[in-house]
Amino acid sequence: MEVGIPKEIKDQEFRVGLSPASVRVCVEAGHQVFVETEAGLGAGFTDDDYTQAGATIVSDARQVWQREMIVKVKEPLSAEYQLIQSGQLLFTYLHLAADRGLTEKLIESGVVAIAYETVELPDKRLPLLTPMSIIAGRLSVQFGARFLERQQGGRGVLLGGVPGVMSGKVVILGGGVVGTEAAKIAIGMGARVQIFDINVERLAYLEALFGSRVELLYSSSAALETEVREADLLVGAVLVPGRRSPILVPKGLVSQMRPGSVIIDVAVDQGGCVETLRPTSHTNPTYVESGVLHYGVPNMPGAVPWTATQALNNSTLPYVLQLANYGIRALDINPNLAQGLNVKEHRLVHPAVQEVFPDLSH
Numbered sequence: 001m002e003v004g005i006p007k008e009i010k011d012q013e014f015r016v017g018l019s020p021a022s023v024r025v026c027v028e029a030g031h032q033v034f035v036e037t038e039a040g041l042g043a044g045f046t047d048d049d050y051t052q053a054g055a056t057i058v059s060d061a062r063q064v065w066q067r068e069m070i071v072k073v074k075e076p077l078s079a080e081y082q083l084i085q086s087g088q089l090l091f092t093y094l095h096l097a098a099d100r101g102l103t104e105k106l107i108e109s110g111v112v113a114i115a116y117e118t119v120e121l122p123d124k125r126l127p128l129l130t131p132m133s134i135i136a137g138r139l140s141v142q143f144g145a146r147f148l149e150r151q152q153g154g155r156g157v158l159l160g161g162v163p164g165v166m167s168g169k170v171v172i173l174g175g176g177v178v179g180t181e182a183a184k185i186a187i188g189m190g191a192r193v194q195i196f197d198i199n200v201e202r203l204a205y206l207e208a209l210f211g212s213r214v215e216l217l218y219s220s221s222a223a224l225e226t227e228v229r230e231a232d233l234l235v236g237a238v239l240v241p242g243r244r245s246p247i248l249v250p251k252g253l254v255s256q257m258r259p260g261s262v263i264i265d266v267a268v269d270q271g272g273c274v275e276t277l278r279p280t281s282h283t284n285p286t287y288v289e290s291g292v293l294h295y296g297v298p299n300m301p302g303a304v305p306w307t308a309t310q311a312l313n314n315s316t317l318p319y320v321l322q323l324a325n326y327g328i329r330a331l332d333i334n335p336n337l338a339q340g341l342n343v344k345e346h347r348l349v350h351p352a353v354q355e356v357f358p359d360l361s362h
Contacts (some may be wrong), residue, residue, distance in 0.1 A: 006069035012282035014042025027054030086110030137181030155260030160190030236265030
């Protein structure tokens with residue numbers, strides 16, 4: 001099969017769909033890989049690296065998008081819509097529940113769109129979302145600590161405190177992969193950490209993991225109102241697979257937070273769980289509303305592309321190979337991969353996204 005790897009065009013998105021090591025595996029399996037020039041440069045991979053791995057370097061995106069399968073990192077943007085081919089396999093993050101325009105375009109195009117974030121194992125784990133969730137969770141506190149600095153517009157709080165001065169308070173909404181990784185970094189920095197979740201079994205697991213180093217609380221409106229207003233850093237880490245994130249922090253509660261506190265919502269690409277938060281970019285990552293610094297970059301792992309590309313490929317490569325080997329029949333062979341199918345033959349087929357856009361589901 002001919003596999004195309006375009007250069008990502010989202011703002012400061014330096015990850016790439018396949019690393020040279022992954023390209024080599026595909027080529028050794030008998031496939032042709034076409035890589036847009038400089039597609040991997042931001043992640044530290046040169047055109048020569050890809051050539052040595054057996055790829056063909058092409059000069060523009062149009063030549064890449066002519067291939068049978070496209071492997072990307074982020075969803076196609078409007079500038080790429082006209083490049084999408086009918087019957088083509090598109091394998092990437094899509095997050096359609098938060099993007100009606102893209103959903104409509106994919107349906108119209110006739111593409112077979114498979115989303116990394118909805119590939120699901122029998123135990124409900126999301127194997128292609130997990131590596132980026134780990135990175136985003138860790139970055140959320142790393143970035144939060146920086147934006148709490150006064151020069152960045154924050155309160156001027158050192159999360160770890162110092163002897164004689166209280167450490168900063170980090171409130172994490174959601175105890176899944178993102179929330180767990182955020183807590184690890186916050187604990188390592190010496191912050192006071194709270195995690196909210198509605199899954200009592202998950203809270204019990206987190207207690208076994210963290211012991212008394214994290215305060216674990218059942219998520220209710222009353223409890224959130226009490227604790228969120230005292231947070232120096234609020235991390236949104238709520239995921240409902242395929243669906244829009246529920247709003248847990250309304251505008252009125254944000255207005256009660258202390259001036260200069262920071263909100264980072266990792267779930268922004270699924271709509272976010274904070275009412276006042278909207279998508280931003282690596283170029284302009286923050287804005288202030290109600291005196292609170294908001295960070296809503298939907299492609300956070302793009303900040304560490306060397307690490308993130310390889311971490312993503314470690315998980316996606318087996319699925320890429322199956323699709324390259326068997327085409328659309330791979331969905332019949334691998335039921336986990338079939339869970340990732342969002343759009344096929346001009347139809348929206350993923351149940352969770354159908355619930356968001358019922359009028360597109362006919």
